[in-house]
Amino acid sequence: MKSDRLFKGTTISMVWCWLFLFALLPSVLVLIMSFLQNDPTDLFRWKFSLQNYQALANPIYFKVFWHSFYIAGLCSVICLVLSYPFAYVLARLDSKYKSLLLFLVIIPFWTSSLIRTYAIISILKVKGLLNTVLLSLGIIQHPLTILYSSTAVIIGLVYSLLPFMILPLYVNIEKLETQYIDAARDLGANTLTTFLRVILPLTLPGIMGGIILVFLPAMSMFYIPDILGGAKSLLVGNLIQNEFLAAHNWPLGSAVSMVLTLAMGLLLLLYRRANKIGPYYDESIGEI
Amino acid sequence: MNGNVLELKGVTKCFDGEEVLENISFDVRHGEFLTLLGPSGCGKTTLLRLISGFEQPDSGVICINGIDVKGLSPQARHVNTVFQSYGLFPHLNVFDNVAFGLRCKGGLSKAEIKQQVNEALTMVKLAHLSERKPSQLSGGQQQRVAIARAVVNKPSILLLDEPLSSLDYRLRKTMQLELKQLQTQLGITFIFVTHDQEEALSMSDRVVVMHEGRIEQIGTPREVYEEPHSLRVARFIGEVNIFETQIISADEHVFHSLIEGKEFTLKNRRHFSKGQKAYILVRPEDLEVWSPAEVMDTSQMFPGVVEQVIYKGSTVDLMVRLESQTLLAATQFFNEDDEKLDFHAGESVWVHWIPGWEVILPDEI
Numbered sequence: 308m309k310s311d312r313l314f315k316g317t318t319i320s321m322v323w324c325w326l327f328l329f330a331l332l333p334s335v336l337v338l339i340m341s342f343l344q345n346d347p348t349d350l351f352r353w354k355f356s357l358q359n360y361q362a363l364a365n366p367i368y369f370k371v372f373w374h375s376f377y378i379a380g381l382c383s384v385i386c387l388v389l390s391y392p393f394a395y396v397l398a399r400l401d402s403k404y405k406s407l408l409l410f411l412v413i414i415p416f417w418t419s420s421l422i423r424t425y426a427i428i429s430i431l432k433v434k435g436l437l438n439t440v441l442l443s444l445g446i447i448q449h450p451l452t453i454l455y456s457s458t459a460v461i462i463g464l465v466y467s468l469l470p471f472m473i474l475p476l477y478v479n480i481e482k483l484e485t486q487y488i489d490a491a492r493d494l495g496a497n498t499l500t501t502f503l504r505v506i507l508p509l510t511l512p513g514i515m516g517g518i519i520l521v522f523l524p525a526m527s528m529f530y531i532p533d534i535l536g537g538a539k540s541l542l543v544g545n546l547i548q549n550e551f552l553a554a555h556n557w558p559l560g561s562a563v564s565m566v567l568t569l570a571m572g573l574l575l576l577l578y579r580r581a582n583k584i585g586p587y588y589d590e591s592i593g594e595i
Numbered sequence: 596m597n598g599n600v601l602e603l604k605g606v607t608k609c610f611d612g613e614e615v616l617e618n619i620s621f622d623v624r625h626g627e628f629l630t631l632l633g634p635s636g637c638g639k640t641t642l643l644r645l646i647s648g649f650e651q652p653d654s655g656v657i658c659i660n661g662i663d664v665k666g667l668s669p670q671a672r673h674v675n676t677v678f679q680s681y682g683l684f685p686h687l688n689v690f691d692n693v694a695f696g697l698r699c700k701g702g703l704s705k706a707e708i709k710q711q712v713n714e715a716l717t718m719v720k721l722a723h724l725s726e727r728k729p730s731q732l733s734g735g736q737q738q739r740v741a742i743a744r745a746v747v748n749k750p751s752i753l754l755l756d757e758p759l760s761s762l763d764y765r766l767r768k769t770m771q772l773e774l775k776q777l778q779t780q781l782g783i784t785f786i787f788v789t790h791d792q793e794e795a796l797s798m799s800d801r802v803v804v805m806h807e808g809r810i811e812q813i814g815t816p817r818e819v820y821e822e823p824h825s826l827r828v829a830r831f832i833g834e835v836n837i838f839e840t841q842i843i844s845a846d847e848h849v850f851h852s853l854i855e856g857k858e859f860t861l862k863n864r865r866h867f868s869k870g871q872k873a874y875i876l877v878r879p880e881d882l883e884v885w886s887p888a889e890v891m892d893t894s895q896m897f898p899g900v901v902e903q904v905i906y907k908g909s910t911v912d913l914m915v916r917l918e919s920q921t922l923l924a925a926t927q928f929f930n931e932d933d934e935k936l937d938f939h940a941g942e943s944v945w946v947h948w949i950p951g952w953e954v955i956l957p958d959e960i
Contacts, residue, residue: 489678495748504695
């Protein structure tokens with residue numbers, strides 16, 4: 308009994324310590340930093356100020372945020388549209404094919420995402436694989452200039468983040484019991500109605516989970532816009548990177564980070580709401 | 596139309612080359628309460644899915660309201676199902692669950708839908724819970740919502756796939772009564788699947804006893820209980836004592852055989868001939884148990900020893916071991932002219948049944 312409680316206490320405090328050290332403490336440091344003043348010679352000056360947040364009111368930052376939201380949103384939608392049918396088919400497959408296909412989805416993770424992004428360059432560049440194929444097939448007459456544009460950034464983000472959309476969708480759809488689909492068909496629903504009124508609402512948690520896993524990294528993955536977008540497509544991630552590493556303005560970089568964290572928090576809140584209306588059963592089933 | 600809402604002719608279904616249903620043929624009349632009874636794996640749920648359209652038969656014809664439904668999808672059939680685990684949509688509240696079928700059908704105004712849903716919910720006594728989510732309901736309430744959701748569409752046939760199996764004993768009893776009342780009230784044909792023989796007997800107009808993909812017997816509850824066509828049916832429905840015997844001699848009317856060493860003369864309805872094997876079946880409630888002091892003529896009685904006495908309130912179940920080591924189950928009823936029923940284990944008794952109450956079956960091939 309006593310050692311049992313000791314064990315419980317130790318493990319739980321270990322988890323708390325871990326979370327405190329690696330999650331809470333850094334966040335608090337960034338939060339404090341965002342309220343300090345910039346110093347050209349030192350990292351920061353120990354003086355409270357709101358000037359970093361005031362600086363963010365500048366339309367230029369607003370533009371970057373808006374652009375990031377737009378790119379990340381578009382990226383999420385494309386990922387969702389591409390992933391949903393794939394995840395659906397995957398979840399309904401025979402278990403032996405299932406594990407093989409899931410394995411194939413995960414394999415790219417074994418290569419550094421940076422290297423994979425460089426590989427995209429060789430596909431998208433003017434004399435790259437894509438243009439060569441399209442030209443030789445006679446589909447286009449002049450090579451497409453996709454590289455160093457927002458399109459290239461979106462292609463790169465979608466490619467890198469696709470598995471993060473597929474996996475939560477797959478998990479959710481696999482859990483979806485066929486009895487609900489049977490019930491809908493039994494009650495006279497056609498395929499479209501069954502999808503819109505039963506399958507879609509019941510897989511909403513998976514959709515929201517996927518969007519969160521795609522949307523948030525899409526805004527902060529700075530190296531993909533760097534490599535594929537050239538200087539043209541600046542995202543919040545690049546902004547933070549620039550403030551910290553190029554401009555050496557740590558307090559401002561922290562303020563941008565905080566705003567991004569706040570946006571993430573809002574999205575997570577949305578996710579929880581989606582979960583509430585999703586297929587999660589209440590344990591408190593009353594007596595008749 | 597000939598009064599049959601459903602007709603099955605030679606329906607066969609295979610899964611992975613294995614025959615799950617072979618040559619199933621029967622008719623269901625309008626407004627009938629028909630039960631498919633059989634142990635799990637006998638194909639009764641598959642049969643239900645063939646009728647609802649979730650599976651297609653490999654051969655044979657299924658007619659609903661006189662129309663061959665071959666190739667028709669579940670949504671095109673005028674049949675609704677109450678699923679075993681109900682299949683209530685967890686994201687919709689009770690009202691929207693029940694309204695689902697009506698909204699799919701289309702052509703109904705909001706007020707009409709509301710009225711029909713409320714009627715259905717009132718019928719199952721759940722009108723006050725229409726705003727709740729299925730997860731906030733008890734098992735019995737979910738069951739009722741599932742029934743309301745199906746009957747609100749006024750189907751020609753309501754299919755019920757072991758709907759009571761997940762409820763506890765008392766609730767199941769209540770729901771059995773309610774279902775039967777509902778069926779009488781609505782006049783909808785019910786096809787009810789169960790493996791519980793008691794449930795089948797107490798609710799149905801007719802019972803289809805199934806075994807390994809075949810129909811063993813179709814009949815009223817009384818017929819399948821009192822005149823089983825096979826040993827399997829007899830064993831599956833209720834308890835039964837079985838004596839194996841050989842015919843010593845037979846003529847058109849009677850045959851003679853030895854049962855437990857005593858010679859019996861029994862009616863020869865099944866035209867047995869000499870040397871054939873026969874089974875004599877006696878239900879426990881048809882066996883009488885006497886103490887030695889009470890009997891005079893023991894020529895048609897078996898001596899035995901009471902091994903176990905199980906008191907059940909209105910009845911006493913006795914397990915009697917005969918000299919041949921055969922164990923018999925006998926149910927004795929308390930009644931006014933029988934003052935002595937206090938048997939105890941170890942007591943010597945005579946066992947007997949009134950001739951004519953037995954069921955005689957030929958040896959099965």
